[in-house]
Amino acid sequence: MKGLDPQYYQHQIHLLLDPRPVQKRRYHMNPNYAAKVKEEIKKLLRVGFIRHVRRATWLSPIVVVPKKNEKIRVCVNYRKLNVATVTDSVLDTVAGHECYSFLDGFSGYNQIRMHPEDQEKTTFVTEWGVFVAEVMMFGLKMVPATF
Numbered sequence: 001m002k003g004l005d006p007q008y009y010q011h012q013i014h015l016l017l018d019p020r021p022v023q024k025r026r027y028h029m030n031p032n033y034a035a036k037v038k039e040e041i042k043k044l045l046r047v048g049f050i051r052h053v054r055r056a057t058w059l060s061p062i063v064v065v066p067k068k069n070e071k072i073r074v075c076v077n078y079r080k081l082n083v084a085t086v087t088d089s090v091l092d093t094v095a096g097h098e099c100y101s102f103l104d105g106f107s108g109y110n111q112i113r114m115h116p117e118d119q120e121k122t123t124f125v126t127e128w129g130v131f132v133a134e135v136m137m138f139g140l141k142m143v144p145a146t147f
Contacts, residue, residue, distance in 0.1 A: 010116075012118050013081070014086040014088075015084050015085060019084035022059070022084075023058070025061065027077075033066075036071070037126065038128060040072070040074045041074070045131075051134055052129050052130070054130070056123035056130055058120065058123055060080065060122075060124045061125060062074055062076055062124055062125070063075045081140070113135055114137075
């Protein structure tokens with residue numbers, strides 16, 4: 001999937017003044033999900049949505065959400081990062097209008113690249129290593145405004 005050309009737009013994470021980076025430990029995983037999560041991580045690596053890193057300033061754990069069809073969704077718990085992220089009032093400016101338009105595409109958020117300077121903030125930890133997001137990930141505070 002090609003996605004949006006980074007020369008036109010990349011998602012940035014603007015932090016509050018002097019935030020203290022948070023490093024959370026990984027959560028214990030239900031053994032029934034381990035193989036599925038590992039396969040999902042491999043898929044994200046293969047398509048270039050994430051990459052392996054050795055060190056991280058910010059570190060968030062993953063959360064596994066079971067779907068009704070017995071598949072899983074792997075999410076990153078970005079709560080601590082989101083607390084340190086500046087809230088942009090872009091979505092507030094559309095409140096009260098008569099008409100809205102919403103677009104949805106396959107893996108929509110993943111079509112927008114993370115700004116290289118902000119990728120480190122998206123680092124997450126798993127049983128199989130530490131990874132950083134190269135594309136916009138679900139769970140980050142301002143991604144709906146960017147999308």
